[in-house]
Amino acid sequence: xxxxxxxxxxxxxxxxxxxxxxxxxxxxxxxxxxxxxxxxxxxxxxxxxxxxxxxxxxxxxxxxxxxxxxxxxxxxxxxxxxxxxxxxxxxxxxxxxxxxxxxxxxxxxxxxxxxxxxxxxxxxxxxxxxxxxxxxxxxxxxxxxxxxxxxxxxxxxxxxxxxxxxxxxxxxxxxxxxxxxxxxxxxxxxxxxxxxxxxxxxxxxxxxxxxxxxxxxxxxxxxxxxxxxxxxxxxxxxxxxxxxxxxxxxxxxxxxxxxxxxxxxxxxxxxxxxxxxxxxxxxxxx
Numbered sequence: 001x002x003x004x005x006x007x008x009x010x011x012x013x014x015x016x017x018x019x020x021x022x023x024x025x026x027x028x029x030x031x032x033x034x035x036x037x038x039x040x041x042x043x044x045x046x047x048x049x050x051x052x053x054x055x056x057x058x059x060x061x062x063x064x065x066x067x068x069x070x071x072x073x074x075x076x077x078x079x080x081x082x083x084x085x086x087x088x089x090x091x092x093x094x095x096x097x098x099x100x101x102x103x104x105x106x107x108x109x110x111x112x113x114x115x116x117x118x119x120x121x122x123x124x125x126x127x128x129x130x131x132x133x134x135x136x137x138x139x140x141x142x143x144x145x146x147x148x149x150x151x152x153x154x155x156x157x158x159x160x161x162x163x164x165x166x167x168x169x170x171x172x173x174x175x176x177x178x179x180x181x182x183x184x185x186x187x188x189x190x191x192x193x194x195x196x197x198x199x200x201x202x203x204x205x206x207x208x209x210x211x212x213x214x215x216x217x218x219x220x221x222x223x224x225x226x227x228x229x230x231x232x233x234x235x236x237x238x239x240x241x242x243x244x245x246x247x248x249x250x251x252x253x254x255x256x257x258x259x260x261x262x263x264x265x266x267x268x269x270x271x272x273x274x275x276x277x278x279x280x281x282x283x284x285x286x
Contacts, residue, residue, distance in 0.1 A: 009041035009059055015083035025074040026051050026264060028166060028182030033082070045084070047071065049181040050124060055084050057093055057107070067093045069103040072264055126186040126219040126259060127241040128167070128178035130158060130193065133250035135174045138209045146206040153204040154211055158193055165189045177238070183219050183262040190215045190253045191283065216244025218256035218278070240276050247275050253283035 014034060023031055025047065033053075034045035044056040051072035058064045067084070074080065074097070083096040088107060095103040132138070132154070139147050151174065159169045162178050165185035169178045180186040193213065201210040220237035244254040257279040260269060269281040 009043075009057075010088045011086065013083065013085045014043065014045075015081065018080045018082060020077050020079050023047055024076055026072040026076075026184070028180075028185055045082075051182070053082070053095070053097075055093065055095055057086050059088075065093060065105065065107045067095050067103045067105040069095055069097070071097070122221055122223055124181075124219065124221050125235075125237065126180040126183045126217060126262075127235075127238045128162075128180065128186045128190060129175070129216045129238075129241045129245040130178065130190075130213050131175040131245055133212045133214055134209075138207055138211070142207050150204070150206050150211070154200070157196060157200050157204070161189050161192045161196065165192075183217075183259045184264055186217050186219075187253070187255065187259070187263060187283075190217060191285075194251060194253060195285075212250035214245050214248040214250055215253045216241045216246070216248060216255075217253070217259050218244060219258040219262060240278055243276055244278075244280055247273075247280075248282075254280050255283070256280060 014036070016034070018033075023033075028049050028051065029047075030049045031047040032044075033047060034043060036043040040060050042056075042058040044058070046054050048054050048068075051070065052068045053071045054066060054068040056064055056066050081096075081098050084093065085096075086093045086107070091107045093105050093107060094101055155169075155171060155176075158176055158178070162169045162180075165180065165188055166182065167178045167180045167185060167189055169176050171177075178186070178189065180189070194215065197211055197213065205211055218237055218241035220235075220240075222235040222237050240256060244256060248254045254272070255269065260266060260279075260281045263269070266281075268284050270284055272280050272282045274280065
């Protein structure tokens with residue numbers, strides 16, 4: 001897909017086929033597609049972790065302009081033609097998929113290295129905040145070893161599901177902070193966690209009362225330093241996820257509007273009250 005030559009950074013066209021089954025368009029993974037580097041610039045195209053096709057036009061001494069399009073609904077089992085044209089004279093970049101124009105942007109260069117520095121620290125993240133309802137009552141008067149065993153197993157239950165969905169978990173007491181690049185994966189994890197607690201309580205809970213959890217999910221762009229422990233991050237996006245969790249009942253999954261907008265399947269979510277000025281939606285498994 002990247003065996004083309006690029007001679008003119010100022011005006012040109014690239015086109016290529018993505019064969020059926022070659023790229024999963026909704027898997028939340030980053031896949032490089034094109035990288036061409038003439039002496040006076042560069043062309044890059046990726047299917048990014050947010051399931052958007054992104055084209056970057058870099059002109060040395062000028063800067064960078066991007067154009068992108070959501071491809072999460074593109075059929076992986078079909079062959080697709082991708083094309084991009086650019087023209088400094090017309091000040092535009094146009095993206096086509098299967099002969100149809102899907103995105104267009106005016107060329108307005110921004111400083112390339114400043115943009116790269118920003119990309120390093122500004123990330124779009126989906127936060128899943130989970131907490132055990134009434135954990136103090138659940139533990140009250142119970143054997144210490146039974147408490148330790150049950151909550152260790154509960155942590156394993158959450159971590160195993162999050163890991164399967166490309167998420168990471170850090171714990172603060174009984175509360176968990178999970179981070180995902182893909183909102184669909186975060187919601188899928190939440191559903192699996194809630195639905196799996198029935199069997200968990202039958203087979204792995206040594207305490208009398210069942211483990212029940214509240215889950216809040218929110219998506220947004222955050223300023224993060226990945227060298228810092230996730231448990232020390234501060235973010236309004238993360239805080240809102242925590243508030244969604246606190247305003248939920250045991251057994252509920254409540255998501256923010258930005259998460260809802262990104263979901264491929266919104267079928268089982270119903271709009272509910274606003275929290276912190278954010279529309280929220282509750283999962284209902286009918």
